[in-house]
Amino acid sequence: MLALEIDNLHKRYKGGVQALQGISLGVQEGEFFGLLGPNGAGKTTTIGIITSLVTKTEGRVKVFGIDIDDDFPAAKKLIGVVPQEYNFSIFEKVEDIVCQQAGYYGISRSQARQSAEKYLQKLGLWEKRHVTAQTLSGGMKRRLMIARGLVHEPRLLILDEPTAGVDVELRRGMWEFLAELNASGRTIILTTHYLEEAELLCNQIGIISGGKLIENTSKRSLLRKLDKETFVFNTKEPITSLQSLKPFEFIVVDETTMEITLSKEESLNHIFEVLDNQNIIIESMRNKTNRLEELFLKMVEQ
Amino acid sequence: MNRNLISFTCIARKETTRIFRIWIQTLVPPVITMILYFIIFGRLLGSQLRDIGGYDYMTFIAPGLIMMSIITNSYTNTVSSFFSAKFQRNIEELLVSPTPDWIVVLGYVSGGMTRGLFVGLLVSITSFLFTRLPLFNLGYVVMFAVLTSFVFSLAGMINGIFARKFDDISIIPTFVITPLTYLGGVFYSISLLPDFWQALSRANPIIYMVDGFRYGFLGVSDISALTGLGMLLLFSIILFSINLFLLKNGVGVRT
Numbered sequence: 001m002l003a004l005e006i007d008n009l010h011k012r013y014k015g016g017v018q019a020l021q022g023i024s025l026g027v028q029e030g031e032f033f034g035l036l037g038p039n040g041a042g043k044t045t046t047i048g049i050i051t052s053l054v055t056k057t058e059g060r061v062k063v064f065g066i067d068i069d070d071d072f073p074a075a076k077k078l079i080g081v082v083p084q085e086y087n088f089s090i091f092e093k094v095e096d097i098v099c100q101q102a103g104y105y106g107i108s109r110s111q112a113r114q115s116a117e118k119y120l121q122k123l124g125l126w127e128k129r130h131v132t133a134q135t136l137s138g139g140m141k142r143r144l145m146i147a148r149g150l151v152h153e154p155r156l157l158i159l160d161e162p163t164a165g166v167d168v169e170l171r172r173g174m175w176e177f178l179a180e181l182n183a184s185g186r187t188i189i190l191t192t193h194y195l196e197e198a199e200l201l202c203n204q205i206g207i208i209s210g211g212k213l214i215e216n217t218s219k220r221s222l223l224r225k226l227d228k229e230t231f232v233f234n235t236k237e238p239i240t241s242l243q244s245l246k247p248f249e250f251i252v253v254d255e256t257t258m259e260i261t262l263s264k265e266e267s268l269n270h271i272f273e274v275l276d277n278q279n280i281i282i283e284s285m286r287n288k289t290n291r292l293e294e295l296f297l298k299m300v301e302q
Numbered sequence: 303m304n305r306n307l308i309s310f311t312c313i314a315r316k317e318t319t320r321i322f323r324i325w326i327q328t329l330v331p332p333v334i335t336m337i338l339y340f341i342i343f344g345r346l347l348g349s350q351l352r353d354i355g356g357y358d359y360m361t362f363i364a365p366g367l368i369m370m371s372i373i374t375n376s377y378t379n380t381v382s383s384f385f386s387a388k389f390q391r392n393i394e395e396l397l398v399s400p401t402p403d404w405i406v407v408l409g410y411v412s413g414g415m416t417r418g419l420f421v422g423l424l425v426s427i428t429s430f431l432f433t434r435l436p437l438f439n440l441g442y443v444v445m446f447a448v449l450t451s452f453v454f455s456l457a458g459m460i461n462g463i464f465a466r467k468f469d470d471i472s473i474i475p476t477f478v479i480t481p482l483t484y485l486g487g488v489f490y491s492i493s494l495l496p497d498f499w500q501a502l503s504r505a506n507p508i509i510y511m512v513d514g515f516r517y518g519f520l521g522v523s524d525i526s527a528l529t530g531l532g533m534l535l536l537f538s539i540i541l542f543s544i545n546l547f548l549l550k551n552g553v554g555v556r557t
Contacts (some may be wrong), residue, residue: 013557051398073400083400087391091323092316095500103312104399148395265400 001064003029003156003187004050009059011045011211019045021211022059027189027204029155030066031183034202034219035191036296041190041208043085047160051081063156077105080154082145084191090134094125097133098148105152112151112232119147122177139170146174150181157181158189163197199223207296208247230261230288231268236281245274249251259288313409314416319384323415328379328417329424330343331508332371336425337366337492340432343489354491355360355522360433367514369450370426373483374475375506376418376451377458380410380473384462393555403549405460407542415448422447442518442527448533450511454479455542463545463554487512506556507537 004027004280011020020042027033037043048054050061052072054104061068063075088097120126123143136144142162159178163171165276171194179201182188192198198205198219205222207215215222238255249261249300260271274283286294321328340360348359355362387393396406431433435442457474465471486508492500503509504525514530516525548554 048557052556053394053397055552073402076398076400076404079398083394085391087389087394089387089392096316100312100316101395104309104401106308106400108308136339 001029002026005062010057012057019211023204023213025216031201031204033189033204034198035206037208042211047158065272078155080149080157082149082159082162086141088133096131098151101148102151115151119150123147139166156187160191171210228261228263230259230289232286233258233282234284236283304463305407310405310409314412318416332375332421333424336367336371364429364435364517366512368422369512369515370483370488372418372422372451373454375421376414376454379417380414380455380458383460383486384410385465385471403546407545410459411455415451418451437517438521446515448454453537459545463548482506482508
């Protein structure tokens, strides 16, 4: 079943800006869908339309088969949203913010408290439940919005740049949490600027540019489109007598670092064989850039 | 419990908590202002004036002053609370939820009514320091107080929906509500005015509220109390419908 179905979605703002130009996409139930695109591409507008904060100019949106034009309240019950900007009252207590949100979905106070405890515990905010939101750190505020977005147990969770401005350790913790949520069957749509995040978490990727969907495929088939990949090799000894590494393209960056580019047809084993023949011992290797990032930049530039 | 009732209770609780959390800003200033009105207009100036409708001036203006505080506080609460929710963007918490628009309106209005009526009660208690206010008909007092706070809470909500900056929430109270209240028979009976000004005064909706409320206490009025209640019901329906229309079309809250 499709968790989300968007057909020919258009949005023209009052000032005349055409934010979306006929976007169509489907997200299967249980998928972890990454919606990528540069700033101003139309990601937040798309999310805004799905969650009713933005009114569409044209097109159809269905959430688990429910057309938002026919029964938006029924569709909204199935959606949880974590916005890009903080949008809670900073003067209210953490637990109140989460419980109130449950109340807006018609969940009784006692059930709301149970659900709030579950998610505040999971997100490491339970100890902070009695403090006002203004005293929380940036990372805690982001986690508070995730707890709030989940308190009514939505089947579809939409996160708009959830890890923006969050430190590395916390970001990794949030990734684990989101992966766990997805594994338990919840459909997740994620917009992000961190392509490493999208590559790690998402199994389906959509790329928006200039209000149009320019790619919508599985991560695997998307990465297959990458025809070249550059690896950075660190050698154990300084590279003094390097001969040609034919058939590979290579650059020596410094005395113990070189970059070697592989085409799709070539294999890493072959590189190691060539290096071995020249008695070069490799200490470590890594991708020069994130693979998805390379593709993303290529597609958006086009 | 019904889902809509839960949502309503949630908004109402949040609004009420806010009023009592910032009581120094919401409850104390209106009482101090009214004490000054009682002292200056009631005691100092009023002692020099003759009775109106068989009551001394202090007793005559007391219901009007209570009504004035109900009007101002009901309006101020919804406009500031709704605009603040827009400004901090926490209104989005409600917009993304399945809460129907009419529950959103009633939730915010309940906050305005709570503050308006609570301040009205405090001013009523304060008035006992200055005068012994008779009670002619409790039913009229309650109906006029409740309906007036409902109407002005709805009006404040409309202002809050349209407001884009902090200036926008004080323009209507300063340039419309305050003049209409002063000209709405709080400090005088419109029967003292020449015919032309009397007729013009009847175009001021606040006159019906003040006069009807005063009738509940003193049993004297310039306009029939039933006409006043009819007008309030009409205003309630019109303003409630306008609020629903604006929210349904996303005015001021959706892009």
